[in-house]
Amino acid sequence: DIQMTQSPSSVSASVGDRVTITCRASQGISSWLAWYQQKPGKAPKLLIYTASTLQSGVPSRFSGSGSGTDFTLTISSLQPEDFATYYCQQANSFPWTFGQGTKVEIK
Amino acid sequence: EVQLVQSGAEVKKPGESLKISCEGSGHSFVTSWIGWVRQKPGKGLEWMGIIYPSDSDIRYSPSFQGQATLSVDKSTSTAYLQWSSLKASDTAIYYCATLARHCNGKNCYLAGFDYWGQGTLVTVSS
Numbered sequence: 135d136i137q138m139t140q141s142p143s144s145v146s147a148s149v150g151d152r153v154t155i156t157c158r159a160s161q162g163i164s165s166w167l168a169w170y171q172q173k174p175g176k177a178p179k180l181l182i183y184t185a186s187t188l189q190s191g192v193p194s195r196f197s198g199s200g201s202g203t204d205f206t207l208t209i210s211s212l213q214p215e216d217f218a219t220y221y222c223q224q225a226n227s228f229p230w231t232f233g234q235g236t237k238v239e240i241k
Numbered sequence: 242e243v244q245l246v247q248s249g250a251e252v253k254k255p256g257e258s259l260k261i262s263c264e265g266s267g268h269s270f271v272t273s274w275i276g277w278v279r280q281k282p283g284k285g286l287e288w289m290g291i292i293y294p295s296d297s298d299i300r301y302s303p304s305f306q307g308q309a310t311l312s313v314d315k316s317t318s319t320a321y322l323q324w325s326s327l328k329a330s331d332t333a334i335y336y337c338a339t340l341a342r343h344c345n346g347k348n349c350y351l352a353g354f355d356y357w358g359q360g361t362l363v364t365v366s367s
Contacts, residue, residue: 168353229302
């Protein structure tokens, strides 16, 4: 199985801050990477797929980049509704695997 | 609007069987892959497997193969996840979700989970 490792595990930030989360795959996955946002008690929400394609309806302050083994999710200006846990997931080969999650907390 | 509505919370004893459901609407259920994701209390997301309703093609994660079974009923646009003998370690929230397709020219690929059910909490305790 492909292992996905996110860093950091948690980050404290203020409204308006730029936040970057990284995700590393244990082997190359081309651009087959998705990012999700999950708020407490809710189902995950797809933010980005194919590493950099914004899902319909997702604010443009979210962006994704990378290919191969190293990927980033950037929130350009953190908003109050963005405090949540973020997961990456590879879609290159079965079984798909998720990163362990990054919790974005209020500073 | 695509909607996935999952069955309600369940409390079971170890060794009991269970079948939970996920009813889809607002999309072509038969030609949309649907998958299941487990989330243990306070933990991350785990990919269990996916099923293509049209022909019941299934891809299981090796971690879940033989532990749980995916199925569908095309006549009711419903996907199912079932266990024949539950364990305490099966206690979790289970989500169903449809798979997003990314098309590049004439080729289409599965790219992530785009629409999610609300989750079903399964508690297994003696």
